[in-house]
Amino acid sequence: MGIQMLKNTLAEYGWIAIALHWLVAVAAVGLFVLGLWMTGLEYYDAWYERGPDLHKGIGVLLFIAVTFRLVWRWSNPVPRPEPTHTAWEHRLAGIAHALLYILLFATMLAGYLISTADGRPIEVFDLFAVPATLSGLDNQEDIAGEIHELLAYMLIGLTILHTLAALKHHFIDRDRTLTRMLGCSDQSTQP
Template sequence: MLKNSRRRYGLVAVLLHWIIAVGVIGEFALGLYMTGMDYYNRMSQFLPYLHESIGILLAGAIFLRIAWSIANPRPAPGSGVGPLARAVSRLVQFCMQLLLVAIVVFGYLLSTAEGEGIPVFDWFTLPALMDTEIKGEEDIFLFLHYWLAWAVIALACLHMLGALKHHFVDRDETLRNMLGLGNAD
């Protein structure tokens, strides 16, 4: 089943969730590694190119997931999920999506700050939409991109802890549903 049902996430939602999860973790690790690189590192040209290319593809998956989640309502929470837990879960998920969009925007602004587009694996170039001349703009964009990434990782850890709580403490279907293993309607 491609679409979400009343009790279970569909294949598209599950695949987008895990593609984005793995992509965000990989991009975070790569970005963190790059912060410790110096200019003379032989990878100092390739890794930013790789980070930007993956980031643009990941941005596409993020926007697709947001559109998909608007068009396909999520399954109803289990009967044991109270209103407070439901509200916290939705807030964390909303904040993660908002922060992911912000990270993409600031990463794009950082990468195009000099007016040059972003080559994506030499398949195509995402053009620079504006060439501002704000003093220190690259530092501002880098600061926001970096710290928002840490915020997403913190929220993702909360999200994972919540999923593990559902599985091991509450013993409900939440984690199994997100793995695509839950009971069908």
């Protein structure tokens, strides 16, 4: 049976959880690439202003999405681990997932502290603005900038490990770890 429900069950992820997972994945990786690219642009590049505006706007929206994702996770049953997974695999995955959330929030928070260091708000696509809260600390924009970059690299590093683990489960262990998150797992065909 395919996945038809919105909410998670003990056996499957629902569509909302699946959509949020991939949305956050694409946005986070996209922001990383955009961040690397935009900081190398020449002053006269058409994207010199547009790139950072986009980066900040998407960043704020991602913050909302990740927050909603956590709320959704806590208000849904968490699918049971695959029966073939060992206890230590399950524990390690749990730690990695928690770290991914922590790094996501910490990276976004550090980014927010760069742009709001002088009290300016962050404009989100002319839709709304996020006001500054903590501002005016000594060298705030520099320190927050270095932390933001470091955390982003850590987040992407862990994302790569997370991806490799999923691929290992799919191609080597041949279990449902990845297909469950793609919404195309068919429980009956699995051992």
